[in-house]
Ligand code: MD3
């Protein structure tokens with residue numbers, strides 16, 4: 001493992017030496033490039049099954065706007081948004097039924113990735129699945145709806161690559177940008193757990209992008 005190098009715009013520079021390495025993105029945050037690539041087929045098949053039971057839908061923000069990424073969830077708790085706010089719910093508001101159970105490969109991957117990043121015994125109870133069609137993005141925000149912020153978050157990117165920005169402040173100050181590709185995993189914890197982050201563009205190297213965000217919410 002080696003620390004990341006950055007250019008003058010703050011973008012991460014890949015060197016020949018880094019191609020096979022995990023990259024430290026921020027305090028407590030590790031970019032495990034390609035960590036999920038060998039499991040991608042299994043993960044995508046699980047997402048298809050999940051979406052058959054709890055279809056992807058565009059949720060409404062508290063401000064009344066439709067989010068451009070479509071979402072669904074698995075596990076004991078699912079993240080939801082509507083006019084009343086952001087929260088975790090044990091049921092899919094669309095059906096009133098519990099979310100589909102957390103697929104074993106999701107929990108296994110999350111535990112392994114967290115361990116590799118230095119977080120032992122991570123057991124997620126929520127997996128938010130974000131679907132980005134061409135042109136979809138996600139505005140700058142923090143993940144702070146979880147009960148205990150000492151647990152890390154594991155993010156898995158599948159399909160089209162995307163430009164991801166993050167930093168300690170809402171603006172660009174101290175921020176970085178990286179390109180997340182198919183099979184990449186990022187683990188966020190410790191001092192970076194409350195970092196601001198956004199998905200600013202999705203590339204057209206695949207028809208769509210899927211992101212799994214594995215959290216301990218309850
Ligand atoms: C940095 N999703 O669902 S995952 C989200 O690619 C979300 O769909 C993005 O942000 C996506 O909330 C990014 C990467 C991520 C997740 C949690 C973080 C980055 C984070 C928490 C703290 C800092």
Ligand code: FE
Nearest residue numbers: 141142143197
């Ligand atoms: Fe987020």
